[in-house]
Amino acid sequence: MQEVTTKKKEFTPNIVAFCCNWCSYAGADLAGSSRLSYPANVKIIRVPCSCRVNPTFVLKAFQQGADGVILCGCHPGDCHYVTGNYYTRRRMALLFNFLNYMGIEKERTRVEWVSAAEGQRFSAVMNDFVKTITELGENKRLTDLRVKEGE
Amino acid sequence: MTKEERIENIKRISGTDVRKCMKCGKCSGRCPAFKDMDIKPHQFVTMLGKGEIDKLLESKAIWNCLSCMACVERCPRGVAPAAVVEAIRDTVVRMQGKNGIKAEEIPPIVDELIPQQLLVSAYRKYNK
């Protein structure tokens, strides 16, 4: 019995990607229309701007069993909302340090800038991120102790 | 080693991606040893791409390439034809008895002005 469970299929990480509507989501679309593949375990959530991503969303993802979280926004200076990505950069720098402090490897989180014209880059970034996470292995799952098991 | 393996090996040693070549011919437009190259710099890149290495391994050009890097410097696509030539030459001299120059050939050519640098560099380039 135990033999069987330890022999289960190899680890495929679960990755949440937040992409801003104007640059990186469009970049992901371009990666698609250019047929530039990246692993299927990357799933994208569309947000208007990377600055819409609350650090609690990242924590929530780790709570729910994500192995990696990546935020993509417009390149600095090119934010559709002028300064949104600068806020993202600052907020996430803080959060990532904090995650490291809590024992979640910094490498499990990342902020990347991908423009609407950079389909190639989007695919490359995702491939690289998945590789990093696969090497790191399964994440420790954060639990919300306020909520009882099973709720 | 099969021919396919040899081709792959040469590509690997050259460290250059021959598919990036857009066949503009700027390398051959610049090569200072062009007239002494039986196979021209741009042909080294395209022929390796097509896997035609037999002709390359037999070429005289590998002994006449000056490694002056002019082709590498000017290539608009970041391809290094000189590195392809070197990869072919390395492959040849690593074969038994295929050195470009034999030790006994050297003393008669040496004059008292020849710097060590010439002997060392020629020996490095032509022999293993």
Next chain:
Amino acid sequence: MQRIGVFICWCGSNIAATVDVKKVAETIKSEPGVVYSENYQYMCSENGQQLIKQAIKEHNLTGIVVGSCSPRMHEATFRKTAEAAGLNPYMVEIANIREHCSWIHKDMDEATEKAIVLVRTAIAKVKLNAPLQAGESPVVKRALVIGGGIAGIQAALDIADAGFEVDIVEKNATIGGRMAQLDKTFPTLDCSACILTPKMVDCAQHEKIDILSYSEVEEVKGFVGNFNVKIRRKARYVDETKCTGCKICMEKCPSKKGLNTFNMGLNNRPAIHIPFAQAIPNVAVIDPEQCIKLKTGKCGICQKFCGAGAIDYEQKDTFVEREYGAIVVATGFKPIALDNFNEYGYAENKDVITSLELERLMNAAGPTDGVLLRPSDGKHPKVITFIQCVGSRDTSGCGKPYCSKICCMYTAKHAMLIREKYPDTEVHVFYIDVRTPGKNYDEFYRRAVEQYGVDYIKGMVGKVYNENGKLMVQGSNLIDNEQITIESDLVVLATAIEPEPSIRKVATLLTASIDTNNFLTESHAKLRPVESPTAGVYLAGVCQGPKDIPETVSQASACAAKVIGLLAKDKLKTNPCVAVPDEMMCNGCSQCANVCAYGAITYVDKEFRLGGGKTEIRRVASVNPAVCQGCGACTVTCPSGTMDLKGFSSKQIMSEVEAICKK
């Protein structure tokens, strides 16, 4: 309880080839809240939309999820469909199972599994959607065109002809742009000035067009329909209203050694000058770096001679602020600097010139009055060699990775014109590929070869050097597998073009997306090629990508059509996905207002009921929905969790995260 309908699109074989659409639709049926799930070949087609409408009515759906292409493509389409069936358009969510799934994965099981997760995620979100009402904002019936080249001129004329006011802001002293510098235009060889200058005059005379020359956009506020733009009018030290363009000042000016930039620096011009004879406005400008009076305080000769009293050394930059409904960007291009291409000897040899310099040398109004004389000694060149792709298609980091598109055609034009005018001249062209798609284009190039005997050499030049007064052009001839050296008198470099560098500032001001080559990004490469992703901003000419005059004019007219369509409306629907504060929780700390780039958040004093019949007045945030752009910066900054974003609420995003992570 929500009643959700799910519609999975095949997109022909685009989705169905890698995603088992039937399985997706079937699996989703058992999701809680889903009461209807269907798949269809083309959901965006008339029939597909009909299917959605019917299902909404028959099953009383409260929200729908369409699993299809990117929401950037058809979200608007499906929202309209929902609205037509009586469902609030914001109760629609798109699961992107094409760009983000079927197109990037090859394995059917893997892609199907992912598609299911993506649809589940959209379902999780749509369950928390709330009906939203788009507000309305008025449209200012005036357009701004940035750049006064042929793109800007054409766009302005078309918009003005439709009856709307247009301002052209041009950073140079005259409109006309690059086209004004050209000699002849391909493929018909009409004279550039003859076809451009009448349009320039039309602009000047049009009662709806205001030309703000020697001006730059300084600040842009607002949004589509309501842009507020601050424009710097640079001091030209000449009163535009008084100057008659008589040019006496140019004759009398003692400082005559300024490089004539209009002639690409091939000759000199006085400190006070009118760029060229047909300039619009025909008003002089003083170069403050060159003017003796402005630099030392001594001189003032032009002022003495100006009969109109137009010279004003005290003039300062001024600013105007205007409101616009739409903005057309038409900032144009420049040839790249050749610092990285010293192998062609441009820096050392006067007779190695760029194609734009050749245009000036061939132009009847140019420095040689249209007689082709080489710059070094003023002699007729007998052998001329052209080099194509100088800096184009270069991924080594020295040049530009893209094809500049116009060079093959203008080089054929130059070669032909030279052979026509000076039949004793030998003309060679080194080329990598000759790219001449377009009506009558390849025929044009073949004429250069067949009728005019231009020698096209397939190969590239490795070195240009000077030997005994001749330019030696050493290159490859790949057809003959030879290295050749051509003794030439003149060498012309078909230099790559790049967007005018000021584009970066303009893009930042407009928050318009820009790509790694500094070209502005269009909304959709095929279907929305003249619109910037920023609403109300349109793109014309080379600022969006390399193109020739006919393409530029077409794009400019297309921009005009878009602008006219926008300005014809009295009101625009605004994006309802805006920030909204929960006033009960707000403590008025001002942090949200600090991060808002649009000034959409203000504070109001509001009365709140406390228990026991008491009330208290508190300062709380208030969002102006017409100004809010919905970025969400405030929602994250808010320490009390007061701020949320409609359409992208924290709860919605959290539930999406949950849906993705659920195994």
Next chain:
Amino acid sequence: MKISYYPGCTLKTKAKDLDKIARLCASVLGVEMEEIENWQCCGAVYPMGTDEIATKLSAVRALDHAKKNGGKLLTLCSACHNVIKRTNEDMKTNKDIRFRANNYLQLDEPYGGETEVLHYLEMLKTVVGFDNIKKAVKNPLNRKIGAYYGCLLLRPSGVMAFDNPENPTIIEDFIRAIGGTPVIYPFRNECCGAYVALKNKDLPKQKSCKVLASAKEKGAEEVITACPLCLYNLQVNGDGILPVRYFTELLAEALGV
């Protein structure tokens, strides 16, 4: 100021004088060249093959030695400079080569490209300063001199980062500093024929003659170079079109040492 110095094979044998002159001039200009211990020949040509490791080790050894002794490594011969600088770049940027080279050498601390490789000309420019050379000149050379760069100092420019690969100026600035008039000619960065001289004399003959003829056409009375092999080819295979000397010889003449 002391700098670790890598003389290389030629300057230790056939061209001893050049080595001696260079040290003398440097000391006049306030720089002490300290020859590194137990240096081995760099191999004279940079092996481009990505699988060449052993042939790069002598350069790594010299670089590591310099790292522990001031962090700078001075070269005088262009070939040594080319080999050592390119190897250094490999150690800095190529993970595979760095790993394998360190594996062979088993140094106390792995070497990762920390040393700054400095050619004598760069030393004159940045450490001494051409203005200071100008001040130290006793016999200004009032003649027209053509600078011959050849290939090794300039290419590949991305790695060598020596000067503009098509339009270099450093030797011209040097010529000005020692009171000469530089002559710019188009073949100053073309190959002299290099090591092919051992196998095929014709090629270096053509190339060297072309270089010197080009310099002569533009008015040079003399050509200087920074590479012993270029010096040999231009002198022996250049048909005596112009006199050719090592650049340090002229420096010595100007400084009066």
